[in-house]
Amino acid sequence: MHRKNLLNIGFGNRIVAEDIIAVVSPASAPVKRMKDEAKKAGRLVDATQGRKTRSVIVMAxxxxxxxxxxxxxxxxxxxxINGNRLGPDDDPDLMPE
Structure with a gap:
């Protein structure tokens, strides 16, 4: 049996890491549309505990x-979780200013 890795997404909420397709910022119009469509279809899970949404996670x-x-x-x-470390070369947003 394959062991699933759970990823902490805040406030005691965890998701299966292997099922993540993307982690994106909620600010763009396409992401807002995706969120609205998911809500209408019953596929939206709000794990913010009433706080501001800072990321949107798309699952498989x-x-x-x-x-x-x-x-x-x-x-x-x-x-x-995957034994990797992200560095500045992996994500331009993480580069020091």
Whole structure:
């Protein structure tokens, strides 16, 4: 039996890391549309606990999960689970100013 890795997305909420397709910022219009469509279809999971949405996670099941944790933090947690470390070359947003 294959063991699934759970990724902490904040406030005690965890998701199966292997099922993540993308972790994106909620600010763009296409992401807002995707979120609205998922809500209408019953595929939206709000894991923000009433806080501001800071990342949108798209799952292989076509579910859309809202998290109050920053996209960079979720990406770093994902990399840590997989034994990788993200560096400045992997994500331009993580480069020091």
């Amino acid at each position: 099941s076509n579910h859309v999960i809202l998290s109050a944790i920053h996209t960079e933090t979720i990406s770093q947690r994902f990399a840590a």
